[in-house]
Amino acid sequence: MPIPADAPILTSAAMRAAEAACAAAGTSLSELMERAGAAVTDCAWRMAAGAPILILCGPGNNGGDGYVAARLLRERGAAVRVAALAPPATDLARAAREAWAGEVEPIDDHLSPAPVIVDALFGVGLTRPLAGDLARCLRGLADKRILAVDVPSGVDADGHRDWEPPLPAHVTLALGVLKPAHVLLPAARNCGDVLLAPIGIVADRAMRSLPRLAARSPNAGSHKFNRGMMLVRAGPMAGAAGLAAAAGLRAGAGYVVLSGGDDAPFSAIIAERGANYAQRLGDKRLGAAVIGPGYPASEALDRDVAAAIDAGKPLVLDAAAIDAALPRLGRVTAILTPHEGEFARAFPDLAGSKIERARAAAERTGAVVIYKGADTVIAAPDGRVVAAWPGSPWLATAGTGDVLAGACGAMLAGGGDAFDAAVAAVGWHIAAARRIGPGLVADDLIRD
Template identity: 40%
Template sequence: MARVDAAAAATGQDSYGLMRRAGEAVAASALRLYPGALRFVVLCGPGNNGGDGYVCAAALRRAGAATAVFALVDPARLKGDAKRAQTDYSGTSQGMTAFEPVSGDVVIDALFGAGLAREVPAEVSELIQKVTAAALPVIAVDLPSGLDGGSGQVRGAAFRASHTVTFMARKPGHVLLPGRDLCGEVEVFDIGIPWRLVEAEAGPLHVNNPAIWRATHRVLGTSDHKYRRGHLTVFSGPETATGAARLSAMAGLKAGAGLVTIASPQAALAANAVHLTAIMLASVDNDRDLQVYLEDARRRTFVLGPGFGDPEKARAFAVRMGQAGRHLVLDADGITAFRLDRHRLATAFEGEAVRLVVTPHEGEFARLFPEIAEDGTLAKPAKALAAAAAVGGVVVYKGADTVIASPDGRAAIEEHAPPSLATAGSGDVLAGIVGALLAQGLPAFEAACAGVHLHGQAALSVGPGLTAEDLAGAVLPA
């Protein structure tokens, strides 16, 4: 956004005019949200975010609202537009340490914006604690102070805002956790910067939504049949661990795959057969069995990992499918099987088209990509993108703020997955949904994005008390 602001100024836009629109938008929101406030307390920082605060304070005073300004730095030290805003404010201000909360106060946080990349000073941390202890409502300007706009991580301490007013577009810190929980309701205000300047700096990072996959998803036609809708195969674990594969298979069937087969060890056939109706069953015990199974070219898409158990066989099966040109969703035990052999996995799926989707949770991500997981300088989207480049496939970095990343540099953040998904078997269901979408012909990134979205929507439709069985049954096609 700093580069966007600079580009706007270079095109002849009045930078102070942009600041005035931003600050006045915050004032308008404050008056609308808290018409009964006894006093608006505006906390002004040392940069342009503080300048927005001074503009806001001036607008509140013009509206007749009781307003008090507390400054982090001596106003004489301000420069540029921030200095002009402070001068135009023309009211008095006090040092930050003079602020004492009063019942009826509404705090407008204009200390630091989205560009914060360091720990907040001790006096700010103490102020945040004071405001939090007093349970005062906070309106954040751009982003709650203390949050890193690129990662959503807390830099020492951060305000918990009831409302955030940001400008032109949301930032990653508004969507990634814990930032999402600290922003409250986020309002995006267009201050008049040409959108082409924003797009030029935004990069290929999106909030996950149907527009990502809609153009590549083929709608069912009247002449379609089950084979045209795709055949999904899910590998089963041993006879004592067959449930995870069945969850994946059922989710794949519900998500629209025309046929779904569980490829089961001979010893687990009976355990699987007793639970299956529309889902087919095949005996696949070893590499030779898999070779025979792959002779049918219609068997293009596979899920490997849920409840699978055997790491050596998992590696052999995954490599075989990569070499055979198949699509694979690698989950759970399949991911862990490659913890010391990631290069082998990447080599097996080399090629122009991306055919591999890997779906790790936090622990599995650290096992498969330890050097990336340990890099504290990277935000979650950057970690997911680095992992996608390393493995040559799409990475679904799961969590309450799941990030889907492609080796071509695209990434999406899911923001509507409910906490009820934190239940055993939920990831198995997701793997089956993504597999079904791959089987139907969606490219890997689009299939992963759609799968994550459908997974969250199914959970929302079930509501509290969700189990993985409920989740699989609630899946709808894209």
Template identity: 40%
Template sequence: MEVLTPKEMGQADRLAEQAGRSLWHLMQAAGGSVAREALARFPDRRSVAVLCGPGNNGGDGYVAARLLRESGLAVDVWRSAEPKPGSDAARAADAWKGAVGALADFTPQADMLVIDALFGAGLARDLDGAEREAVERVKAAGSVVLAVDLPSGVSGSSGEVMGEALQADCTVTFFRPKPGHLLYPGRALCGEVVVADIGIPAGVLADIEPQLWANEPAQWRHALPRPKNIAHKYQRGHVAVFSGKMSATGAARLSADAAARAGAGAVTVLSPPDAMAALATHLTATMLHRFDAPEDVLAFIKERKVHAAVCGPGFGTGEKQKAVVETLMHESDVPLVIDADAITVLSQDLDCFLAVRNSGEPTLVLTPHEGEFGRLFPDLAENKTLSKVERARLAAARAKAVVIYKGADTVIAASDGRAAINTNGTVWLATAGSGDVLAGLVAALLGQGMPPFEAACAAVWIHGQAGQREGFGLTAEDLPQAARKVLAELISR
């Protein structure tokens, strides 16, 4: 599903109007959707308070209030300001025949349903005055809240809280979700999100050309690798994974196992001399190859036809490791997943590495978590005016890479501006080694020929789904096998 910024949503409204759906009719449909959800979800709430702002969000609230009263509920309307004369919101307010109280006088109760129609996704300032005080009173009272479009105080662009924000039990938005529904903390404040059809033709998206999606299989399933019956193991993709020293081989083994479980026909762990014995003890289906110097790496990649590589999990950050990363960045054209320690190495001289890597633009996937992102792109991380999606896009454009900006709301961004917000992450993935598995999944899909952006999106979703299925108590060692099952189901469909 496409995700629209508030600006793009405004464009969708205008295009719908040009197609014959007036803003007045859209408002009636939006208010009707809110009323239906209120009746269906909260039938035990006999008292309803509708809080209306001065704009179109408030207009939706007036429509919902009228329909709920017509359904037999006790409904009161409270507003912060009158709508602009002649506007659709003013017309909706005129159609409401009940009393209207001043928002400053509103006293919420724990047993009432509060419909929050103060501000929607387009809010561009911090909540203050009567609106903020009303929000604080609702939170203190513990009222059930149904938000119209977005909980008031949540930025539709970034999901950030603008001064103060309501915690909704349910949010009804229209046509398409907004970034604020999917990015934290807004994602947590929305409760369950219902995307209502209010009659905007889907065809308007062709004119808007959105570049942001919720990360779902429909976006990339068509590109999943499906090997031919006559394919041999190297035609199914050869993935190289770089290991660190003897005491830190576990991370590379997790990446290698994930790559194999995700369909790579061959996986080789490249090991420094001192780690060979430790790795040989644990590896069975995965091959093992020793390297002493960066030149050995280049020779292996060429001779053994490596299709993708993972560098970073448990790799180390010393001078020898830096030389290998530099060689991979400068002299190899193999698709490369840079994770963990390799990100730290890269951040020490990012401009130098990327300047050379960008000259040929081979495939590069960076997988930073919040702290690593700050080391790689400190100016972007410190810019609080940017949303997580905007930071990821700018980073991807600068690095000419696909960036997997990890977290509870992982964002995947390509250098051409495409981006996706993942929606199936789980707290159970917050465990040591989880990121190493993700790096291996990405490399496996790249090695089998999947386009970089789609491979990154698929790997993140599969990783999240595997984490959800395993649930409480999972360790990173559980994830490769769980991911295999998820991927097998996707391909079998």
């Protein structure tokens, strides 16, 4: 199931601040807990379909949500049990525990499982991985249907650390907003299907999941140049540039020039041997240039990147072209499309979660950064972020990055904000891959 579209994402600290702001505006934290517990109740009720439910409660407010859900499920007539790791340690959790009239079992090796287990042990505040007897006990329950409250226990909610939870979830119910763990690997794999429960949190939307994107369509006043003229500079491996050029046409550019390529996948692409590169860069109709696909590091690449920057045209920079451009970025509008290895080479000093590293790279360079991967992150210099998990695993094949670069060029050539162009290109790329499905190769994306 896809992640909820266009949903805000907050770190643990930002979530605590949003909860405090909600309380200051008149909604008490106990009311938020009641809403969270009601959402857990609805989800567990549907998952169980009449089967018994076991709720595991921790000592904090995540456990409090579990106690509320247990009370509400019993009121509905569900066969529900509660097991606790420790007594409640917060006022809110204690009040929720007192409102639960049933027995509370210990979590130990003698705990009897149930077909559906609600993991309300630890939420976003966990500071260390689960280990020892608790982890062993939880692993013994992992063959049941698991509903995680907010995040699976043992996951770093902010995506900094690669902790492996002992109880991966089949369904994770995000409370109020998404968290970085829901959209970043490896944590996202352990969240299963992520559902979002709106509980009244008003969140900053600077960081969000991939929105649902409408296809860009020409109108009655469109012609090939105002739809976007795009230039792709070919290197020694001209097939990669040809993929980028063809993707530009498929993604909506009205006029595409392949400079330095003898051949092109489509006859509608203007393929030139390369002598006109400088002249093409000077064309006032040119909306964007793409450099890097199939173009390894060389003096020729350095010259071509420098010429494009000097021309002042919006750029899409892929692979080795990113390194060639780094010293001069900030002078032009640019989208960078590194994969993991290219990102590490260009920004070896950046640390933190993938979101934090992408954001830092965008701020440093003044460019929009598409940090590619199964959990692609798009970051703007002004701090905006879109996380595009899940993509399509079939995109893990040669040439698909060249296609994405071409789609970025098309979206950028059409005018408007570079970050919006990058988000639209990633959305187009993923949607095309999902339509094609198993067996996809890069050429399929340009022929779809």
